[in-house]
Amino acid sequence: MVVRAYYPPEYAVIVDAFLKLQKGAAKGVNETEIAKVLHLGQKQVRECLQVLKSHQLIANRSLQEKSLDDEEEIPRPKRGKGAVIEQPRKQVTYVWSIEFEHLTKVIRYRHAMMLQKLDKESDKSEQFYTCPN
Numbered sequence: 001m002v003v004r005a006y007y008p009p010e011y012a013v014i015v016d017a018f019l020k021l022q023k024g025a026a027k028g029v030n031e032t033e034i035a036k037v038l039h040l041g042q043k044q045v046r047e048c049l050q051v052l053k054s055h056q057l058i059a060n061r062s063l064q065e066k067s068l069d070d071e072e073e074i075p076r077p078k079r080g081k082g083a084v085i086e087q088p089r090k091q092v093t094y095v096w097s098i099e100f101e102h103l104t105k106v107i108r109y110r111h112a113m114m115l116q117k118l119d120k121e122s123d124k125s126e127q128f129y130t131c132p133n
Helices: 002-006 009-024 031-038 042-054 100-125
Strands: 059-065 091-097
Touching: 002 009, 009 031, 009 042, 031 042, 042 059
Parallel strands: none
Antiparallel strands: 059 091
16 A cells, blocks of 8 residues: 555554544544554544645544533523623544545556656756767
8 A cells, every 4th residue: 555655654554443444434433443443642643644634645524522511501691791601612523534536546646746756857867978088
């Protein structure tokens, strides 16, 4: 796979676990699930996933969950000068997934760019120097 060739080993391990977990998940995989399976820190897993996302190999989307405070009725303070109404916070979780169609396009594009760069470098190396003597 591309990750094994161009990224450090921890990225390959995380992607392998990610692919195994994604088979059973319809929505995607949460970073905490990957961290539990690999016995790694959630921060380390999130950092690797963010790097892969910035290179467009994986995608994420956010899911907002209701907080426990949503179920209880919140007493509203009187409206007046300096009164602040606190809204319950919703917990946002990120679900990661691989879009295989987009992934193949990204890999093909990068492969073409590498070949183009190699062609330019090889054209420069074909210049010869002739000795004036």
